[in-house]
Amino acid sequence: MKKARLATALLFLLYGTMIGAWTARIPAIKERLALTDGLLSLALLALAAGAITGMQLVGALVDRHGTRRVLTAVAVLDGFLLIPVALAPGLATLAAALFVFGVVHGTLNVAMNARGVEIERAWGSPIMSSFHAAYSVGGFLGAAAGGAFAAAGAGPAVTFASVAVVMAAVAAWAVSSGWQVHGQDHTATGVRQESGRLHGVLLLGALAFCALIGEGAAADWSTVYVRDSLGGSPALAAGAYAAFFAAMTAGRLAGDPLTARYGPVTVVRAGGLLAAAGLGIALLIGHPVAGVTGFGCLGAGLSTIAPQVFSAAGARNPDRPARAIARAASIGWLGFFAGPVLIGGGAALTGLPVALGIPVVLAAVIVLAARSVATGAPAPARP
Numbered sequence: 282m283k284k285a286r287l288a289t290a291l292l293f294l295l296y297g298t299m300i301g302a303w304t305a306r307i308p309a310i311k312e313r314l315a316l317t318d319g320l321l322s323l324a325l326l327a328l329a330a331g332a333i334t335g336m337q338l339v340g341a342l343v344d345r346h347g348t349r350r351v352l353t354a355v356a357v358l359d360g361f362l363l364i365p366v367a368l369a370p371g372l373a374t375l376a377a378a379l380f381v382f383g384v385v386h387g388t389l390n391v392a393m394n395a396r397g398v399e400i401e402r403a404w405g406s407p408i409m410s411s412f413h414a415a416y417s418v419g420g421f422l423g424a425a426a427g428g429a430f431a432a433a434g435a436g437p438a439v440t441f442a443s444v445a446v447v448m449a450a451v452a453a454w455a456v457s458s459g460w461q462v463h464g465q466d467h468t469a470t471g472v473r474q475e476s477g478r479l480h481g482v483l484l485l486g487a488l489a490f491c492a493l494i495g496e497g498a499a500a501d502w503s504t505v506y507v508r509d510s511l512g513g514s515p516a517l518a519a520g521a522y523a524a525f526f527a528a529m530t531a532g533r534l535a536g537d538p539l540t541a542r543y544g545p546v547t548v549v550r551a552g553g554l555l556a557a558a559g560l561g562i563a564l565l566i567g568h569p570v571a572g573v574t575g576f577g578c579l580g581a582g583l584s585t586i587a588p589q590v591f592s593a594a595g596a597r598n599p600d601r602p603a604r605a606i607a608r609a610a611s612i613g614w615l616g617f618f619a620g621p622v623l624i625g626g627g628a629a630l631t632g633l634p635v636a637l638g639i640p641v642v643l644a645a646v647i648v649l650a651a652r653s654v655a656t657g658a659p660a661p662a663r664p
């Protein structure tokens with residue numbers, strides 16, 4: 282069990298590492314192709330479209346063939362598909378390469394979360410949040426690696442190839458040596474009536490949508506808000522997203538013990554309340570330090586939402602967990618990519634401080650809808 286849990290955590294770590302390395306080298310790719318912000322956004326939309334396409338395709342594949350077969354292919358392949366992205370000669374080929382990478386990356390997202398649900402069930406207590414903490418740590422490691430390659434003068438292709446080789450080797454071990462859990466590898470064992478389940482999964486997707494809008498907002502607008510709207514120094518502005526990222530990682534590390542003690546509903550409700558109150562009060566104060574603190578509260582509050590959503594989605598339909606996870610993940614990803622655009626449009630109309638009230642309102646919605654994750658984790662231990 283420990284070996285299987287470690288192997289699954291490594292897959293989450295690798296997933297985050299690859300996307301972190303990609304994010305760190307976006308400026309170099311943009312500069313090489315002389316892309317404007319608008320043209321780069323079009324290419325990134327291709328990545329989003331590919332990821333959502335992959336998520337829709339993989340649910341049935343995992344439920345039919347099991348998580349191991351799917352993960353063996355996509356986990357090893359994922360990193361290498363960024364090499365054509367780095368070598369693309371123009372916008373059209375860049376978008377095409379990002380779409381293909383997105384398909385495999387979205388497939389890996391759903392497959393590894395389905396595997397996480399399997400391990401959590403066999404483990405007998407909440408551990409899904411720890412997997413997502415590994416993803417957050419991987420994002421930091423990938424960004425650090427990308428920055429180190431950039432500082433050394435290496436191009437994006439060298440960066441991606443180097444990371445991909447390491448990723449493929451570790452992924453191959455994870456899906457070969459750390460797999461068996463009392464002989465279990467999920468495949469659909471029967472078809473249950475899905476009346477009522479689809480509505481529940483869509484509600485979970487909406488919960489993920491609300492949370493990921495906040496994540497996207499923090500990624501794209503936290504530094505801009507502290508620097509431009511509040512007049513903070515560049516270092517303090519950078520600290521806004523750093524505070525969000527660090528608090529989210531810490532929250533995910535603490536999420537499993539909290540879920541075991543208080544239950545998923547209480548944890549999600551408290552997280553939504555912390556996110557809404559923390560960022561909302563910071564926006565009202567309007568000071569750079571308050572802004573950094575507010576985004577830290579947002580990260581801590583949202584940290585456990587995605588793990589609980591995936592765990593709950595898998596429990597909604599035990600015979601077809603990957604399809605349920607795919608539906609919820611697809612809706613959530615729409616929020617991640619739509620959030621920055623939505624807030625950018627709102628900022629153009631009302632100003633950025635008012636537009637950042639959108640994730641505050643959506644965090645309050647999470648508080649009201651927290652009961653939708655009631656089946657998402659094993660029951661908390663009684664005193």
